[in-house]
Every structure is written in structure tokens, then in C-alpha cells.
């Protein structure tokens with residue numbers, strides 16, 4: 082029989098730390114709000130994805146099976162704003178969709194690269210919102226039929242007055258809510274709790290889909306409800322995201338999903354805190370806005386960043402600093418050096434006796450118990466790591482006097498593997514060029530109407546072969562083909578540089 086360790090997490094819904102108890106015993110269904118793919122994820126976003134990975138790896142190490150769904154938001158206000166700028170006013174709907182897909186395909190690939198570089202386990206399913214528009218329309222129609230939503234001028238809004246539980250997650254005061262007043266923006270603060278948009282009527286310059294309410298596109302909130310229900314069923318054990326999503330996004334997800342299903346949807350809402358940079362809020366204007374690639378350029382390994390984030394508790398505001406990264410690097414060196422010592426035989430013992438009563442195996446068991454007690458208590462990583470470092474100090478000292486046996490060393494290595502299945506930071510770093518290439522990407526993307534594998538999109542061989550094909554087209558004075566290939570490369574984020582000597586160089590945009 083499989084042994085499963087009990088794990089407790091802080092549930093934003095009840096404001097309590099609760100033991101998880103999945104509806105299907107032993108199998109946890111997790112939904113995570115994924116990235117909005119119009120730009121690189123910044124390190125604040127990455128903190129959220131790292132906390133989700135830590136939680137998932139802890140559940141796996143504790144013996145649970147995990148079914149993890151993380152969406153890709155590939156249609157949304159900011160995506161449309163950034164993807165349509167170069168298009169003429171009379172661009173066709175097809176051209177608008179294609180421009181949007183080019184932008185989102187590119188940043189999806191780059192996001193997956195970030196995940197891999199930080200050893201974040203790929204979710205089991207990563208649905209793209211644009212692949213589930215039909216499900217969104219069905220969900221909206223269901224809410225309209227139940228009187229929980231209404232159409233107005235081609236848009237559809239959720240009627241918050243029809244859902245008495247509205248405000249349960251963010252603990253809103255119903256007094257201040259304005260039902261009947263409708264809100265078109267996807268992001269707004271608590272003082273603006275109004276009927277929110279489910280379907281947005283077409284605006285000029287935007288890609289659209291047909292619907293019973295006229296051409297338009299989904300609002301952001303309905304995307305997650307539709308994909309969550311379609312892919313995980315009518316019940317989710319744990320829904321995660323950053324604290325910034327509690328209101329309005331997650332509040333609205335509850336209203337939509339429970340309004341349609343007619344029963345509770347999510348057992349636990351688990352949220353990760355923000356990240357500050359050197360004591361300040363991260364912002365482009367302050368120049369403290371970093372992506373993972375920025376850190377790598379500064380010589381910081383993605384795994385060092387991972388460890389620096391995870392050595393702090395996920396619910397505490399984290400002040401990211403370059404000093405902190407140095408400390409993380411030192412801690413990792415210490416764990417890796419200890420691991421190496423345990424791998425090797427024939428340590429020179431200094432002789433003498435060990436005064437304390439605990440033998441290494443007992444010591445190890447004590448550390449394992451302390452480690453798991455901490456992780457089971459709302460993922461208390463600082464305490465769990467403290468247990469590991471206590472073990473390292475004690476065993477190093479003991480090994481100096483009376484060398485540990487091979488069996489004792491193997492038992493210690495087993496514990497290091499167990500802890501690494503959660504922290505994913507030892508025995509080694511990520512290769513520093515991990516962000517320059519994509520390996521083993523299963524998905525395909527449509528670029529310029531052609532379906533290509535994600536792995537191909539960023540492989541240097543693929544880029545070189547397209548450049549060579551373009552050069553051949555130019556030599557043959559086939560300008561249409563040469564332009565088409567240049568555009569395809571542009572869609573992949575590759576900018577060509579025609580050099581004076583006649584060769585062609587390239588760089589990533």
C-alpha cells in the first residue's frame with residue numbers, strides 16, 4: 082500500500098492552514114493560472130511559478146499523484162494591444178489572429194524555456210485559451226440561461242447580485258458592490274466590484290470570434306473557469322496563483338464556475354506572495370525589472386535563483402537582492418560539497434570518540450522527521466532547510482572523527498535525493514546556455530500558417546537553415562520567397578543582419 086504523508090496548506094478561502102484531502106483519495110487536481118504570453122516573465126512572476134512547483138513536488142514526494150493543469154493566456158487586452166500595432170486599419174480578422182498567434186507562440190516557447198532552466202516540472206496539460214473558445218461560450222450561455230449573466234450591446238456581463246457568495250475569497254463587504262453597473266476592464270481593484278465582463282463585444286482593430294451575442298472575444302476571467310472545468314472536471318482540489326490574482330480574477334472564477342456548476346468548485350485556494358527587488362517594488366521605471374535572462378547575463382545560474390526563492394517561505398514578502406543570491410550560492414556549494422563527501426569512500430578519520438549518543442542513522446532519521454514536519458506545515462522551507470543544514474554540520478563533524486561507513490553514507494545520499502526531489506537544486510547547476518536552446522518540446526506552434534514543432538522554433542540549426550534558404554531565394558532573385566522567409570524568421574523573434582561582407586548574421590529580438 083502506498084504511504085501518503087499528510088500535508089497542510091494555508092487556504093485563502095478559510096484563512097486557515099488545513100490538511101489537504103483530495104476528493105479522489107491520493108490524487109490531487111491542481112489548477113494554476115498560467116502566464117499571459119506577450120512578454121518575458123519577470124522574476125516576480127517566476128516566484129509564483131516556483132512556489133507552485135515546490136508545492137507540486139512536495140505533494141509528489143509525499144506520495145500523492147498530481148494532475149496539474151496550467152493555462153496559457155493567449156488572448157487578453159495586453160496581448161491584443163502589443164500584437165496589433167503593426168497592422169493596417171483594414172487588416173482582415175485572419176491577419177489579426179495570425180499576428181496575435183505569432184506573438185503568443187513566441188513567448189510561450191520562451192516561457193517554457195524559463196520553466197526548464199529552473200527545473201520547474203512541466204504541467205500535465207497546458208491549454209491555450211484560444212483553443213477553448215467554444216467551451217467559454219458554452220459556459221457563458223449556461224450563466225445567461227441561469228439568469229447569472231446578461232447581454233448588453235454585444236457584451237455579456239456576470240450579475241454579481243445573482244451570486245450571494247460573491248466576495249467570499251477576497252472577503253468583500255457586499256454593501257459596497259455595484260450590481261447593474263458593468264465593468265469592461267479585466268483588472269480593477271476591490272472598490273470597483275461591479276458586474277464584470279464575460280464576453281467583450283468586437284472593437285475595431287481587434288481579432289474576434291463569432292458568438293450568439295455577435296462577434297467578440299472572451300474576457301480574461303472566463304478563460305480559466307472554462308479550461309479548469311473542461312480539463313479537470315467539476316472539482317479542483319487546489320487552485321494556485323499569486324496574491325495579486327485573489328481579486329478580482331479568482332473571485333470572478335469562483336462566481337463563474339460555481340454559478341454554472343451549482344456546487345463548490347475549488348477546495349483550497351493557495352496564493353504566493355510578491356517579490357520586491359532590493360527593498361523596492363519592481364518596476365520598469367526604477368530599472369529593477371529583471372527577467373531570468375537578465376540574471377543569466379549577470380552570471381547567475383537559474384538554479385541559484387530557484388534556491389534563493391525557495392529558501393524563503395512562499396507566503397512572506399520576499400526581498401530579492403544580489404547579496405541574497407550570493408548567500409544562496411554559498412548554501413548550495415555547502416550542500417553539494419557534503420553530497421560529494423558522502424559519495425566518496427575512505428575519508429581520513431581523525432580518530433577519537435564521538436561524545437554524543439546519536440549514531441549517524443538516528444541522526445538522519447531525526448533530520449528526515451524535522452524536514453517533513455516543516456514541509457507538511459504549509460511548506461515551511463526555511464525550517465526544512467535548517468534541518469538539512471543541522472544534519473550536514475553534525476555529520477561533517479562526526480565524519481572527521483569516526484569515518485561514516487558506506488551504508489551510512491548511502492543512507493545520507495538517499496535523504497539528499499529525497500530532499501532534492503523537492504528543491505531540485507542539488508547535485509548541480511543548470512547549464513548556463515540552457516536558455517539558448519529548447520530541448521524535447523512536445524507541442525507544435527503555427528507560424529505563418531505552417532505548423533512547426535516548438536523545439537524547432539528556437540533551434541540554431543533551424544534558424545541557420547531558414548537563413549540559408551532565404552539566401553538561396555535571394556540569389557535566385559525570388560524576392561517573394563526571400564521576403565516570406567524573412568517574415569517567418571521575424572515571427573520566430575529572429576532579426577537578420579545583412580553584413581558588409583555579404584554574409585548574414587542574426588540575433589534574437
Ligand SMILES: [Zn+2]
Pocket residue numbers: 113114115305330334
Ligand atoms: Zn486564472
